[in-house]
Amino acid sequence: MTVLINNKDLNFMLYQLFNAEELTQYSRYNEHDKNTFNSILETSYKIASEYFAPHNAKADHHEPTFDGQKVTTIPEVKEAWKHFSQAGLLCATQSYENGGMQLPVLINMASNALFMSANPASVAYPFLTSAAANVIDAFASDENKQTFLPHMLSGRFAGTMALTEPDVGSSLGDLKTRAIPQPDGTYLIKGQKMFISGGDQDITENIIHLVLARIQNAPQGVKGISLFIVPKFKTNQDGSIAETNDVQLAGLLHKMGYRGTTSTVLSFGENDQCQGFLIGEAGSGLKYMFKMMNEARVGVGLGAAMIGYRGYLESLEYAKNRPQGRLPSEKDPNSKPVNIIQHSDVKRMLLAQKAYVEGALALCLFAARLIDEHQAGSNQDSEILLDLITPIVKSFPSAYGPKANDLAIQVLGGAGYTREYPVEQCYRDNRLNPIHEGTFGIQSLDLLGRKLWQHNGKGLALLMQRFQKTLDETTVPEAKELAQIFSQHLATAQKTTKILGNAIFEAKVDQALANAALYLDMMGKVVISWLWLEMLNKAYLNFEQSQHQDDQNFLAGKLHAARYFIRWELPEIEHQAKLLTEFDNTCFNMQADYF
Amino acid sequence: MTVLINNKDLNFMLYQLFNAEELTQYSRYNEHDKNTFNSILETSYKIASEYFAPHNAKADHHEPTFDGQKVTTIPEVKEAWKHFSQAGLLCATQSYENGGMQLPVLINMASNALFMSANPASVAYPFLTSAAANVIDAFASDENKQTFLPHMLSGRFAGTMALTEPDVGSSLGDLKTRAIPQPDGTYLIKGQKMFISGGDQDITENIIHLVLARIQNAPQGVKGISLFIVPKFKTNQDGSIAETNDVQLAGLLHKMGYRGTTSTVLSFGENDQCQGFLIGEAGSGLKYMFKMMNEARVGVGLGAAMIGYRGYLESLEYAKNRPQGRLPSEKDPNSKPVNIIQHSDVKRMLLAQKAYVEGALALCLFAARLIDEHQAGSNQDSEILLDLITPIVKSFPSAYGPKANDLAIQVLGGAGYTREYPVEQCYRDNRLNPIHEGTFGIQSLDLLGRKLWQHNGKGLALLMQRFQKTLDETTVPEAKELAQIFSQHLATAQKTTKILGNAIFEAKVDQALANAALYLDMMGKVVISWLWLEMLNKAYLNFEQSQHQDDQNFLAGKLHAARYFIRWELPEIEHQAKLLTEFDNTCFNMQADYF
Incomplete structure (x- = not known):
């Protein structure tokens, strides 16, 4: 079985470094204790290793295809999604009222870490869904919540965030997708989005896109941007699926890594039939989206840390068991070769990885604890501190996680460069992280x-x-x-x-x-x-x-x-x-x- | 047409920085002048852009396959080989006597640079062949030279270097392949080699392996190692091909990049029928091989520099033409977006690439000039200096070329991470270079x-x-x-x-x-x-x-x-x-x- 993390270290970080048990003093978390935390983490470890890790390489080799009509992913992805959602992990941090577990974000982050180590591409689908659900829960109308939220949290529907456009990239203020008000209070959405992760797939019955668009006659720049719920299929109030909502898959993008996650170009409203529902107030789209984006940024940091961590564990294992060469002072060619972990330069490469990935994981868990202090403990200082460090939480792991993966390949040498070993995939997967959710x-x-x-x-x-x-x-x-x-x-x-x-x-x-x-x-x-x-x-x-x-x-x-x-x-x-x-x-x- | 290099810069380096014309004072080069140099470089540019660059991505997508009997590469590789060898480039630096052009190594290095930029994987076959031919020319017996050399230089046969073994890696002194002396003066070769680039293919009639092996009862360590010529097919003195020489392809390795070059596991003498010919003296194998290896190390440096260079040119072109965002001081959302080359951080990423790749190319050309000074000018100081800097010539480009490719991806952002653009292949290809020919x-x-x-x-x-x-x-x-x-x-x-x-x-x-x-x-x-x-x-x-x-x-x-x-x-x-x-x-x- 793939080792996903050093469990002794994870325990140390949760209970000694960040004092997770202290969080149970908040009323939101007061039905939890160390036992419930550990039992959820054990479940996560089991699902991550049994249903996510085994197809990590396969999903990379057999990336999703699009025949012009339909996207096909390997069946293991849907199976993994099923186990993830059935364990209640899609709504782990949601309130009891919404059917969730009111799990502290800190513990949820540790659970997420296990999945990121096991299979970052397949777990992107549920993570994006949880994040989109959080936005809908926080800002959408009661009617829209009732229509979409339960089905996202149960795993029937998935969610995405649709920000980027072909000519816009990082400069969101320039986006061109339009929203035309309709007499019934809905909007007609028209425009193209690009690099939308999970924008199409064959895993769930429906896909709920959160789309940034500009309402007709809205001002230029970020102040004219609003946020809309745009389902792939029109959805009745009872959650049953109706006809298509005129969201077309224009094509799949073919990435260097993270191949198991579809990356899509989507056309909204090519036939003027694409219905969207405004979230909250017009012109506040970016503010709402940033709730999801900040969460996504911490998630990117965590993914980068854990892909780095996975490479570290693989190279450590290899170095401990691979005999080769002798120390410089050993001149006898008949002496037994040492395991390469004895070479000082190999120790350097392992130690650097350890310093990067354990440091990066600690940083993400620290951010999670600040979220708990702010959300469950109403601590404004924690929110302010989290806001300050979010660019670092996103960027340090994204810069040093790939460096760790580079070193992991180097420890394995020629073997590390082949697809017969897992570290080259880590290196390719992790290269995404300094790019998406803000370079x-x-x-x-x-x-x-x-x-x-x-x-x-x-x-x-x-x-x-x-x-x-x-x-x-x-x-x-x-x-x-x-x-x-x-x-x-x-x-x-x-x-x-x-x-x-x-x-x-x-x-x-x-x-x-x-x-x-x-x-x-x-x-x-x-x-x-x-x-x-x-x-x-x-x-x-x-x-x-x-x-x-x-x-x-x-x-x-x-x-x-x-x-x-x-x-x-x-x-x-x-x-x-x-x-x-x-x-x-x-x-x-x-x-x-x-x- | 793909731009392979900044020609103004290449001319500057050759004629102003390293004074290539001065080399024509050496008797070996005295039939050359700037015109012959430029005409060879023009031919190289033409062949590199017409026959190598166009299938660089295709050879990556359709890597060589092995059905248990036969290796298949895409036909463009053989076509490129044909044009390369017909232009006399396989023996450009060889003596007139051997049918070569007596081209200075400096000019040949510049020619090689163009091919490395165009298609590093496909050009590995001819480069390995030239390097193996140089070893045979320098150290093999006249009889062996007559049998093999003309056919390698004409392009009928290819060459490889077969050093590494599955359990040995960097520690060559521990290699186990055996050579058993036969009554006729030949040797029976027995053992397995791994990571042999070009070790099998369907491009040439025969493949001439230079194999490091230990003669029965030879001492342990590097002093017991000898070098052998081991052809894939037995070869008659007139160059015609006879029966198989018991060299079996055990399998292909599947690399992250450089996919167009086969990487093989080879079994020599599984049926005790593998005939090898000793090169020079027994026990001097590593000394001879180092001639090839030092050449190969400079070649690795050059490849790393040029893959870096290619990514630099691609990202420069993109940055000059992609409008996005505004300078921080520009607050008007109605103002026109600037091309991203205006952003200071993009300039940083391009400038770093320029500094790395032009510096690295200059270093490789400097090494080439030292080789000329030593080989054609008998300058011992140049040899000593070359010897000292060879680890740097191999390693600086191998470390900073990939860094350049990392920055090239970052300049392109999301686009750079997709296989729809060429920079991700550069990044994957270049990752090999800090590993092979000595980490x-x-x-x-x-x-x-x-x-x-x-x-x-x-x-x-x-x-x-x-x-x-x-x-x-x-x-x-x-x-x-x-x-x-x-x-x-x-x-x-x-x-x-x-x-x-x-x-x-x-x-x-x-x-x-x-x-x-x-x-x-x-x-x-x-x-x-x-x-x-x-x-x-x-x-x-x-x-x-x-x-x-x-x-x-x-x-x-x-x-x-x-x-x-x-x-x-x-x-x-x-x-x-x-x-x-x-x-x-x-x-x-x-x-x-x-x-």
Whole structure:
């Protein structure tokens, strides 16, 4: 059976690092305890390994096809969907009233992590459905909720988010899909959408698209955008399916990875028969969609972390069992070859993977805990902090997860480059993550151009408080040594932020944002270093006195990974800070004609 | 027609940067001049774009198949082979006596670059054949030469190098294939080889494998290894084909990229009928093979550079023509979107690609010029310098070419992730290059553990002389500013080398080599920075006074790319040097049980 995660580490993160049991103090979660959490995670592990992992490679080799009439996916995808929805996982975080389990987002995130490791492409269908259901639950009219929501949560209908258009890409304000008001209060939808994941499939009876469109005569830009429910098939109030709703599949896109998830070009209203239902208020579409998008962004981060994690586990297993070569000091050709995990450079490649993927997973779980604190605990500070770090939660795993997969291939060498081993698929799958739900560049503008300065900079102040708390609690000498390095580079990051902020407010915004991608990478390294320090403190607290060898090994592993990240990677921000604070204009001044 | 290279830049590199015309002073090349060079390059460009580029994607989609009896490749591969060999390119560098053109390696490398850009997988067959022919020409007996060489050079037979075995990988000293001496002076070959590129195909009448094997009772380790000619079909002295030589295709490997090139598992002598011919002396196999391997390593560097280059050109074209978004300071949603090449972060991604791929190509051409100086000019210093930098020539392009392809995908965004665009194939193809012909880790041990200290460190001294010459010749203020940054980091690299050298000679070899991969990356950045400075000097010399706008743009492009590499990338070596000189033991001390 495929190993999906280091369970000891997941337990450590949930119960020691993020104190999941504390969440049961919120009234929303007070019927839960550690037993119910663990029982849901066990169910998830079982379904993920029995129904998702086994066809991960097969769905990649046999990607969905479209014969002009109908999309066909391999039958295992539908079977997996069935087990996922029957276990109640589509509505795990929904209220009891909606038939859900009121599961904390933190535990749900851990459950999602298992599926992302097992089969990121097949689980995209249920994850998109849950996210779309959340938007409908939060903002749609009661009538629309009644029509669509129960069938999405039960697994009869799937959901998608339909934002991007062929000529628009990241620039949502320019989208052209139109919504023409009809006498009955519905809208006629007309336009084309592209890169819509799960936009067509043969898994569910119906597909509920959440479509961004511009109501006739709405203003240009983001303020003119509204959000609509657009089902593939018209749906009666009792949930039964009627005729087609004039949503045509124009074609499937053929991706390098994530092949098991259809990526579609959809035409809405080619025959002027496409009916849409406005969600909430006209002109607020982007605001509602961002609820789904922010959730999706954390989900992208989690996927990137877990595809990275899966590659790490595969390469670790290989390195432990593959004899080859000798240490440089061993000159006797008759000596026995060592397993490659003995080679320092292989240890480096494994340690870097461990530092990236465990750090990235911790970051996503941290975001989940903030969601719980905000949604179930009404903690506004947690919402503000979550808002600030969302670009980092999306981007750090998306940048370093693929790096981990690159290293996993390298550990396996020639074998890793073949489709006979699973790591090359991880590498291809993970390359999507720095692109969708806002590219790395878009996230960097969001962080440096917007998020930092909201609420008078309160998000950053809250983050700094968290850092300070961890520093104050660091007592073990091995951790203190790393805390000192962290403090020093943190000061650099703070100074850099201040200088860039001043420039933005002095209206040198193009120059100040020119190198924003460096800033996003820098802040990612700072936040992940903090999480490593926090993990190290908690690991000492829980395992230092343990007599069990596996506890001592676990602690030593955390120490070395923390050391690796803080000693090897974090100091790279000094040079980034230099370029940022000098407003280095090398890229800014480059001209198209010079290339 | 696919653009394969920036021809203005290639001309600049050949004639201004590396003064190709000067090579005609060597007697071997004295029938050549700039016209013959250019005419061969024009022919290469024509064949590469007409017969190689058009099926690059098709050969990837329809990879070679094996039905248990026979391998089938798409017919375009054989057609391309035919045009390549008929143009005399298989033996371009061979002597007139052997039917060749006595073309300088520098010009041949430029010709090869065009094919690597057009279709790296299909051109692997002729490149491997040329390399194998060179080994046979240099070391085989006259009788074997007569039997095989003319047919390899004419394109009737192909060649391969068969080193790796299933349980051996990088550790060649442990290989197990046996060679049993026969009364007639031939050998019976018995064993299995893996990852043999071009090991079977339906393109040529015969395949000549160069096989590393251990003669019965030979000592363990590398000293017991000999090299053999092992044809797929027995070959009569007149070149006609006889019965099969008991070389069985055990199977094809299915790679992530480079799919057009077969990667094979071969069984030699399953029926004790496999005849091999010893090349040169017994026990010297690795020495001979290294002639081919060093050539192959430069070839890998070139391939990595050119796959990177191809992605750069594709993403540049896309960025120039794709309107999307506005600059941060533009707040009017009714304003026209700009082409994405106007965005600073897109410029960064293009500039980084330019800096990597033009730098990497310059490095490979530099290596080619050293080969000419050594082989045609009998310059021993050039040989020593080439020997030193070969790990860098193999590894810098292999590390930074894939980075360039990663950025090319990012520039295209969602489109770049689909197989509807060519950059995802570049990304998959290029991932092979840090693995084959010696992984990055193996190259780093070769450089730091061996190459630096050969000939009493003369290679490094020669390299430093080249650096100093460039620094002395830097006069333009914009270049002097970069020269100063370069000097400062060069001092760091020199100091680091000295400290590591002392540790190795004090017998702390395992510790000193533990972080060798960092050292290889550091030296790659130093060498490429030097080449950028040298390019910049030559660009000022040739274009500063020009009245042509395209010359001024070319110069400005070189200036910005040099600035990018020297200001943005080179300073990263300071942190690498710190870890190296502190003998940071984070990775070294990590233990298998801690993971």
